[in-house]
Amino acid sequence: MNLNRFGKTNAQLNHLLVQSAHWQRLNACLKQELPASLCAHFNVACVRAGCLVVIAHNSMVASRLRMVLPALLPQIQKIDTTIENIKVRVKPADSKQKVIKNASLSPVARNALMRSAQALSHHPELAAALRSLSEKND
Structure with a gap:
């Protein structure tokens, strides 16, 4: 331009x-x-x-x-x-480094989230969010 x-x-x-x-x-x-x-x-x-x-x-x-x-x-x-x-x-130069998130769920945590989602059938939105979280790999 x-x-x-x-x-x-x-x-x-x-x-x-x-x-x-x-x-x-x-x-x-x-x-x-x-x-x-x-x-x-x-x-x-x-x-x-x-x-x-x-x-x-x-x-x-x-x-x-x-x-x-x-x-x-x-x-x-x-x-x-x-x-x-x-x-x-x-005036110091901006030296902020990008934050790299390396969080992941263990298989035990995923199973616990899935069980919680199944137990919360009376709260469908919360159950869907927990199910979605349990299916994430990273």
């Missing part, structure tokens, strides 16, 4: 696309100038009131960026002359 085409007809979308491209240029400039070991651990967030905000994924990277980035201010100002200083914020 080409968002630029839609941006031509929508001023707000066009503004967002221009702003995003600007931040991407700043991000690319920083990643080009900094050591490769840092590049995967930060991103440019925004430019707010003359301040470039950089988000680091951990405090160690943030410390290193705080030491190195002031020296890169002249290169950054070639891209955006309104930038006067740089702030580094820490």
Whole structure:
């Protein structure tokens, strides 16, 4: 999908696309100038009131960026002359791992569920749910 085409007809979308491209240029400039070991651990967030905000994924990277980035201010100002200083914020990257469910019923548990389903003939919905549960393999 080409968002630029839609941006031509929508001023707000066009503004967002221009702003995003600007931040991407700043991000690319920083990643080009900094050591490769840092590049995967930060991103440019925004430019707010003359301040470039950089988000680091951990405090160690943030410390290193705080030491190195002031020296890169002249290169950054070639891209955006309104930038006067740089702030580094820490926001850990999402590292939530997917939960893999490995629960299974033993044959004894399945038999108990089936017996319970047969005994609950006066509650057909509950009996059907127990029967369905007893038939599951995983």
